[in-house]
Structures are given as structure tokens and as C-alpha cells.
Amino acid sequence: MDQTQTPIIEVRNLELAYNDYVVMRDINFSVTKGDIFIVMGASGCGKSTLLKALIGLLRPQKGEVLYSGIDLWALDDEGQKAVMRRFGVLYQGGALWSSLTLSENIALPLEIYASLSRGQIRDIVALKLAMVGLSGYEDFYPSEISGGMRKRAGLARAIALDPEIIFFDEPSAGLDPVSARMLDDLILQLRDTLGATILIVTHELASIFAVGTNALFLDDRKKTMGAIGNPKELLRTSRDPKVIEFLTRGERQEGAVS
Amino acid sequence: MADQIFFDGSRPGRLLIKLSGEWQMSSRTPSIDTVVLQLDQHKDIQEAAFDVSGVKKWDSALIAFVLEAAKLCRKKDIRVAQDGLPEGVRKFLDLASRTKEKVAAPEPEPLSFLERIGDQAVRVKNGMFVLIDFLGELAVAFGRLAGGKSFFRRDDFVMIVQRCGVHALGLVSLISVLVGVILAFIGVIQLEMFGAQIFIADIVGIAMVRVMGAIMTGIIMSGRTGASFAAELGIMQTNEEIDALRTLGVSPIEFLVMPRVLAMVIMMPLLTLYANLMGIAGGFMISASVLGINPVEYLHHTQAAVNLSNLWIGLAHSVVFGVIIAVSGCLRGMQCERSAAGVGEATTSAVVTAVTAIVVATAVITFVCQMLGV
Structure with missing residues (x-):
């Protein structure tokens, strides 16, 4: 990691809990600009909880979440909004607002934050839909399109304001292999065209190896982070049996065989 | 059935269980009790073995039977020879023996009487805080609306007004x-006994305008619109749509709740006014047709009895009810657990909360009016 650069996201000593139940503790990592950072781990290990703390939905019990050095959870409402304005989130099911059409969904962030004319908004909406391969679906309601399309439309909404950081919650969950692959390609494309930093929460191995430049493994038994590093490197060098088991789908239980 | 199982104890200390025929879940198979009986009768058995050469078809029924038998044997320290079993059954037995002890589902510790009271008190306290928080945020949202800074979609608002206004007219009329x-x-x-039937006009008029119109509309609307608010916001919560608003920096209270409260507060008095008219019309129809009261006189009496203060009191009720219905519907929807059952619970709870609060509010308003002498 480039030491001279301030990391775009930095997490320090994070502890997450629902009331008294601690999900994860002692989480430390940083994400550099342009990274495709993967948060991985078994189902139910707290990946999504960590994501909630990162995007401002769940106040951590302890610790800091720094965006370019600013602690999200130390800010007031307005300050938080200003930070959150810098990122886009693709939720697991797309989370499109069901009472709005696709174009209205994508236009809403633009109406709030950008001072654009109706015509300009229409053009940008068309552009974003084209970027995710949904040109022409402007007037469809979320219930009228397939799950994969909803996800892509959710992505179009997430990138509506050209965010610096895009968060993905289980992007390939519920998609067929080809659609999942297409989404991976789309993620790489977005990083290259928008220059965005990307953080993905997933347990989909194919995606992890295909797009991840850096990865964090969450250990559900120890309730903390297991390992951190490039996923391919981790597979080669890690001595943590949990990490190896995860990355090889349980086929190799011991660390560092090769 | 009896010929499906046969016990061979010819070798001392060894029980050979011979199975034959069809061992399938859809067919009747012998119960494990026969094995229990055998084991009880022959105390000297040290080894049990199976012979399944006669079994034609089998599925999990056979495995379950063998597993059960093996468990019995283990309890009595009897060795189970597996070589007579088909390959598939042996694999399953192996698998089953490797499964760990049943994991106890986390059960809340039994609480003492005092602890339960304390728990309940804490829950009520938390509920109050949540309500105050919610109302506070709502007040802020209305403040921003007054300042012209609030953000919500006008189209949505118009749709909500339509849904909780025009669409309810039929039911309210009936x-x-x-x-x-x-x-x-x-x-x-009652009035016939005094020959004072004409006072029906007063009773119907005052009762409808002062309180009944508002109460009936309130109850209709909490079942109709309050429940729909709760279900709608509950599903949005489940679909992460509300999270999506939050991460966009949009207050869901301002964007979703405020327009609903506003729509209800505007539409409830109008619906109540309409309900008053319809109620008076109902009384009029019956009096004029069945009870034989002079229609002109009836109208005249109604006009004289229903004064403006009755009307205002009725409308005040309706505004309060509107707030109650919208707030309880939206609050329960926002608190909804992320599951299908959660949405159902939110809907039920919204209606129960609203109806209870409406009755309590009516009692309070009636008492206050009595005190003030209006």
C-alpha cells in the first residue's frame, strides 16, 4: 500500500454490536483510492453489519470510520450527509423505490443534490441506464423487471451522482453465473471509467478472484478480522486454515500447501 | 408386514435381524418395538447384525429403522456389525453418527416476577423514547415544510391524498x-313514549356532528389507510428502500411520513364533514319514510339543534384522529421487522394502536369539553 497517500476509507478498532450482542470487534483496515476491496467471510459472520457501519446505518459501539481522514460517526447529521453524498450503495435486492419508475429512481438523487434542468436530468438518467445495459427501460416499475435487472438499475441509481466510492452488498447473490460475470465486468468498468473506489461485501469466490485487488476476511468464530491482502496472494501464502478453507471451498483445510 | 422382519438368534450371543420386502416411507414398515422386545428377551446378546438380502426396495425408512436399532444397541452396549448392510445405508449411518448432539436453540432465561415487571417497564420506557424521537423528527420535518425547505415528491403526496380521501368515500358513505x-x-x-318523535332529528344531528361522524370515519380510516401505511413502509423497510433513502441523505420521516400525516390531517375533516351529512341523511330517510315524521319539520329541527360549536368540536376530533392514524401507521411501519411476519405484525399493531388511541382521545376531548362547558 502506498504509505504517502491518505487512505480513502480507514477503519480503526471498530466494534459492532446489536444491543448487547457483539458481532465483530477489533476491525482495522484501510482502502486506497482505486482499490476494489472485498469484505468476505462465511454467511452470518457480520459482513453486512460491517457494511451498515461503513455507510452510516448502524452506529458502531466503538472505533472510527474515517473517510479521507474524517470520522463519519463523530459528525452531526449534516456532516454525515455531506460524507454520505460522496458514496453510492448497491443494496442486495437493488432496493429500488417501488412506487417510482426506473428513471424516477435514478433522477431522485439528481433532483436532491444537483442543480440540473429537467432535460439534463433526463439525459443523465438515460446515460446511467445505458451504462448498466438498461437503455429503454426508463418507464418500467421495479416490479416489472427481473431480479438481475433490478440489481443493475440499483447500480445505475448508485452511480447517479458519480460517487467516489461505491459499496456493493452481495452483488452476485441470486444471479445466474453469466449475469454475475457481467456484473463483475461492470464493476471493473466503473472503476476504470469513473475512477471510483469500490468496496464489495461478498462470499462469491469467482467474483472475489476476478475483481478483488485487496480483501478482508472476517472470522465468524473469533468474531474479528482473520486476514487481509490480495485474495490470490492470500490463497498462496496464508497460513490461516479458516482463510484457506474459505478460499478453496473447504477442499484444502491446511494452510500453505503449495 | 410381519414377514418383513425376522430375528435369527441361532448363534449364541448374536442377534441377526433379517429384513425383507419393501422398506419405503410410503409403505407400512414394522415398528422398532419388535427389536426392543427381542433385546429385552435375550439379555445375553453381545452383537447385532443385519441381513438385508431380501429387501427389494428401500429409502430413508430403512435407514431410520437401522439407525434406531443401532442406537438401542449402543445403549445396551451391544456391538453393531455393519457388513450386512448395503453400501448406501452404511454411508448414511456413518454420516448420522458424525452429526453432533442436537444444538439447543438459545432460550431466554426464565425471569422472576420482578424481573419481568422491570423488563416490561424498560420496554415501555424505550417505546416512549422511540415515539418522542419520532414525533420530534416529524416536528422538524414540518418545520422544514413551513420554511419551504422540505424534500418530498409532490406527485406522491397527491396520490396519498387521493388514496385516503376520494377512495374512502364509498365506505364512509355506507x-x-x-x-x-x-x-x-x-x-x-324512547321518544315515542313521550310522543316526541320529532326530537330524533336533534339526536341524530347532534350525535353525528359532534362525535359519531368523526369516530366512525376515524375507525374506518385506521383500518383502511393506517394499515396500508404500516404495510407499505414495512415492506419498504424489508426491501432496504428506507436504508437507500438514508444513505442518500434523505430523511425517511420527511420523505415518507410527513406527506402521509399531512394528507390525513387534510382529508380527515373533509371526510368527517361528509360523514356528518350522510349520517343526517340516513336519519332523515328513515324518519320520513318509516317513522312518519314530516320531512320539512325534521330538517328544520336539525338546523336548530346542530350549532356551530358542535361542528367545530367534531372537526377538532377528526384532526386529532388524522394525526393518530397517520402517526401510528407510519411509526409501526418504520419499526417493522424485516420479515413477512414482521409486516403482518406492524399492520395489526398500527390498527390496534390507532383505534385504542382514538377511543382514549375521544374520552379526553369529551371530558375537556364538559369542563369548559361547550
């Missing part, structure tokens, strides 16, 4: 007319 009819019928029984 119920109100019937309430008017019922009031007239009940009234006439």
Missing part, C-alpha cells in the same frame, strides 16, 4: 348512513 339509521331507530323507541 357506514355513516347506517349509523344515522341506527341512531334514529334507537331514538324513536
